[in-house]
Amino acid sequence: MKVIKFGGTSLATGSKVKQALDIITADPQRRVVVVSAPGKRNATDIKVTDLLQKLADTVVDGLNTEKITTEIIGRYLEIAEYFGLDHTIIGYLHKHLQLIIHRNYINSEYLYAAFMAQGEFMNAQLIAKIMQHQGINAQFVSPRDLGMVVEGKPQATTILEESYDHIADFQLDPKEIIVVPGFFAYDQKGNITTFARGGSDITGSILARGFNVDLYENFTDVSSVYAVDPHIVAHPRAIRTLTYREMRELAYSGFSVFNHEAILPVINAGIRVNIKNTNDPAARGTFIAPTKDVNHHHHITGIAVNKNYIGLYLHRYLMNTEVGFTFRLLKILRKYSVSYEYLPSGIDDLTIVINKDQLTGHKKDSILTDIKAEVHPDQLEWFDDFAVMMVVGEGLYAQHDLLAKIMTCLADINIVPMMINEGASRISLMIGVHVAQADPAVRAIYELSTNHQDTNSTDL
Ligand SMILES: Nc1ncnc2c1ncn2[C@@H]1O[C@H](COP(=O)(O)OP(=O)(O)O)[C@@H](O)[C@H]1O
Numbered sequence: 001m002k003v004i005k006f007g008g009t010s011l012a013t014g015s016k017v018k019q020a021l022d023i024i025t026a027d028p029q030r031r032v033v034v035v036s037a038p039g040k041r042n043a044t045d046i047k048v049t050d051l052l053q054k055l056a057d058t059v060v061d062g063l064n065t066e067k068i069t070t071e072i073i074g075r076y077l078e079i080a081e082y083f084g085l086d087h088t089i090i091g092y093l094h095k096h097l098q099l100i101i102h103r104n105y106i107n108s109e110y111l112y113a114a115f116m117a118q119g120e121f122m123n124a125q126l127i128a129k130i131m132q133h134q135g136i137n138a139q140f141v142s143p144r145d146l147g148m149v150v151e152g153k154p155q156a157t158t159i160l161e162e163s164y165d166h167i168a169d170f171q172l173d174p175k176e177i178i179v180v181p182g183f184f185a186y187d188q189k190g191n192i193t194t195f196a197r198g199g200s201d202i203t204g205s206i207l208a209r210g211f212n213v214d215l216y217e218n219f220t221d222v223s224s225v226y227a228v229d230p231h232i233v234a235h236p237r238a239i240r241t242l243t244y245r246e247m248r249e250l251a252y253s254g255f256s257v258f259n260h261e262a263i264l265p266v267i268n269a270g271i272r273v274n275i276k277n278t279n280d281p282a283a284r285g286t287f288i289a290p291t292k293d294v295n296h297h298h299h300i301t302g303i304a305v306n307k308n309y310i311g312l313y314l315h316r317y318l319m320n321t322e323v324g325f326t327f328r329l330l331k332i333l334r335k336y337s338v339s340y341e342y343l344p345s346g347i348d349d350l351t352i353v354i355n356k357d358q359l360t361g362h363k364k365d366s367i368l369t370d371i372k373a374e375v376h377p378d379q380l381e382w383f384d385d386f387a388v389m390m391v392v393g394e395g396l397y398a399q400h401d402l403l404a405k406i407m408t409c410l411a412d413i414n415i416v417p418m419m420i421n422e423g424a425s426r427i428s429l430m431i432g433v434h435v436a437q438a439d440p441a442v443r444a445i446y447e448l449s450t451n452h453q454d455t456n457s458t459d460l
């Protein structure tokens, strides 16, 4: 049996949904289908999840919801009409959305989670109905029916371990396909909470582990995971196989094609993931697996970049001699609910690299004020526009000249890294640069890795 997940881009229109249904019915092993909310139909379009976020804004601001509600329901209507469904299902979805709008929530975070989850809920309901209409034995099944229980932040929820036993106990009719909405689940009190954005991948992984399937197929709009984001390099080389830890590092650092948290459930069960293209289902795609062919271990597998960082630079003489110095700084970050990504340090200097999304409101100023009062630094400043590149590959640690080669190729285009971290992970090398230099730096390292490649290798 296989779990098969379709991303929003694969379900954006009626004709896309038709492609997805053809893929599902082409293989009787594809019995657990996870769906995202309809995604963008073209480059300027808005994802349904983002429309639902706007609907939540409208409700929070006490404004009229009719226009945005009509726009959201219109996305489902377009798909239903493509398949010639009567309007019963659309009437049901409309009523359902009204109930969500008028419900009471613990706070606005729960409200946003509940609203944004509806993209997946309504799509799974609609797709199950379309399948039934096409004579396919399919049923909508909610995360609650499967016993998926979550905890933690309303919009960054995590699965409870007991869920896997519940899913394993679920009585799956051997002749039936189940259609499960991705991205959300219910906590122990029955509140709707969502995984982080892109979290339908996580639902797919959880179900793959719970049902202990042979393969988790993740259908998207590209035929492979590429060595670099195709927005940065046109037609980059395809990666045939990635190890779990390679994918996790690359996904966390910018490869948005697969959610980095989605790796964890499949690691535990050793389940392989196959990233495939809905527009080209015959293409092999990329496999994410526990290990890969050792012959290819010395290569750079991929280069990811995250441009959403900011650095807090601190200089104080004799910092290294003071017991608990860093601890005092981190306590201040904790006070503002801010976590850090990287913390390179020297004897008198350190830089704390933070994801910008966390520095809402006046946090940036307040953190500076508190640090000045607590540790009296000689110099303290924010470095805006900090990008972190991650060069990843199993066995990179054995490539002794890699760092020298990378630094030379960056120097050739006048890029001086702001930070380098090699050694914390045996499979990755982290390089911090200014955001404006990030894309040229990634291209240069990509070229280097292409030239450096063993020509017999098929893995890159
Ligand atoms: N290294 C990479 N390889 C392939 N795709 C990538 C990579 N980095 C970023 N992407 C982007 O990820 C997109 C697929 O992810 P996403 O848009 O979330 O799809 P879905 O709607 O199927 O969940 C691709 O269209 C591509 O633009």
Ligand SMILES: N[C@@H](CC(=O)OP(=O)(O)O)C(=O)O
Pocket: 006, 007, 008, 009, 036, 037, 039, 047, 049, 050, 119, 182, 183, 196, 197, 198, 199, 200, 201
């Ligand atoms: N719809 C949600 C969850 C998701 O996984 O979507 P997609 O498969 O389109 O990346 C989001 O936009 O975050």
